[in-house]
Amino acid sequence: MNKDVPVYLLSGFLGSGKTTLLQKLVAYWQGQGLKPGVIINELGDVNLDGMLVDSEVPTAELLGGCICCTVREDLAGELAMLVERDRPDVVLIEATGAANPIDLLDSATETAMYAGIDIKGLITVADAAHLLEMYRNRGGRTYALMQDQIRCASVIILNKMDRVSEREAEELERAITEWNAYAPVVRAIRCEVDFEALLNIGFAAERVENGPLKKTPGGRFDMLGSGHEHVTSYTHRFKNPVDSERFEALISSLPREIYRAKGLLTFSDTASRFLFQYAFRELDFIKVTPQGKLDDMAVFIGEHFSAAELREKLEALEAEEAQA
Numbered sequence: 001m002n003k004d005v006p007v008y009l010l011s012g013f014l015g016s017g018k019t020t021l022l023q024k025l026v027a028y029w030q031g032q033g034l035k036p037g038v039i040i041n042e043l044g045d046v047n048l049d050g051m052l053v054d055s056e057v058p059t060a061e062l063l064g065g066c067i068c069c070t071v072r073e074d075l076a077g078e079l080a081m082l083v084e085r086d087r088p089d090v091v092l093i094e095a096t097g098a099a100n101p102i103d104l105l106d107s108a109t110e111t112a113m114y115a116g117i118d119i120k121g122l123i124t125v126a127d128a129a130h131l132l133e134m135y136r137n138r139g140g141r142t143y144a145l146m147q148d149q150i151r152c153a154s155v156i157i158l159n160k161m162d163r164v165s166e167r168e169a170e171e172l173e174r175a176i177t178e179w180n181a182y183a184p185v186v187r188a189i190r191c192e193v194d195f196e197a198l199l200n201i202g203f204a205a206e207r208v209e210n211g212p213l214k215k216t217p218g219g220r221f222d223m224l225g226s227g228h229e230h231v232t233s234y235t236h237r238f239k240n241p242v243d244s245e246r247f248e249a250l251i252s253s254l255p256r257e258i259y260r261a262k263g264l265l266t267f268s269d270t271a272s273r274f275l276f277q278y279a280f281r282e283l284d285f286i287k288v289t290p291q292g293k294l295d296d297m298a299v300f301i302g303e304h305f306s307a308a309e310l311r312e313k314l315e316a317l318e319a320e321e322a323q324a
């Protein structure tokens, strides 16, 4: 009989560093001579994260919805198919940052009943600076979701340590341990951690056995989840290139309610195309050469922001360039 394929789930709020970790874990497993498979779930209908994953890696995409609601059944199907078709040695599932991990765990364990997989547990990546701000302001559904993602974790990566001080990190670690006394907390910058240690400490049998989550007799995980219906997104499709500096200025003037944006852009003043990333007030650009035909687009994610206002600003930016 074939051995069950180990499956790791990856959660963490929008922009915390999940894809950064996914890329590194994939490289780590490849370095061990293993064949990893990945499933990526994005809220938008274009898989931008997929562009950052080695094209040799079998990848399944779940787009246009979130694992914990609209694409729940699809996850089971995609996971079973990936395992059957590509026979990976290990699978990593990256949920959207808006996903409630309970539903993700539920859906994955359902699949485990028939698909020959072994759910190892959940890695939660937290953006230290963003979590700290949320923790100090206490309240709101984003904060509740971040807490749930930490409560459900088998191991927590406290990422973006370059953005907090030692005292702040200690304050965060105390809070995290209160929410989840079982999971080890590993500090990191750009999710750079000792992967061997991470996979050993976080998923040791006795920890999983005594972990924060117990299954109910009905097979579901017994923990109240907070929905993420408050999270909204707006996808903009660009008709023509925009000026990079004006685009940067627009991004830096975004309202606080928009905490995540990413997209693929052609600038009028540069030769190549760029994947842009904006997470908790930090902007990053990566040069890319997308495979196949992909139009310029940007997705903005946040709470109760005005999509109409944002669209107007973006259209004005496009119009300025068209006239120039």
Ligand SMILES: Nc1nc2c(ncn2[C@@H]2O[C@H](COP(=O)(O)OP(=O)(O)OP(=O)(O)O)[C@@H](O)[C@H]2O)c(=O)[nH]1
Pocket (backbone or CB within 6 Å): 012, 013, 014, 015, 016, 017, 018, 019, 020, 021, 049, 096, 097, 098, 159, 160, 161, 162, 163, 188, 189, 190, 191, 260, 277, 278, 279, 282, 283, 284
């Ligand atoms: N300053 C800083 N930035 C980081 C660190 N780790 C990742 N980033 C940046 O944060 C942004 C978001 O990282 P991702 O790995 O795409 O985050 P994600 O959790 O996959 O985002 P979603 O898919 O939208 O949920 C990117 O611009 C990263 O380069 C870190 O340790 N410090």
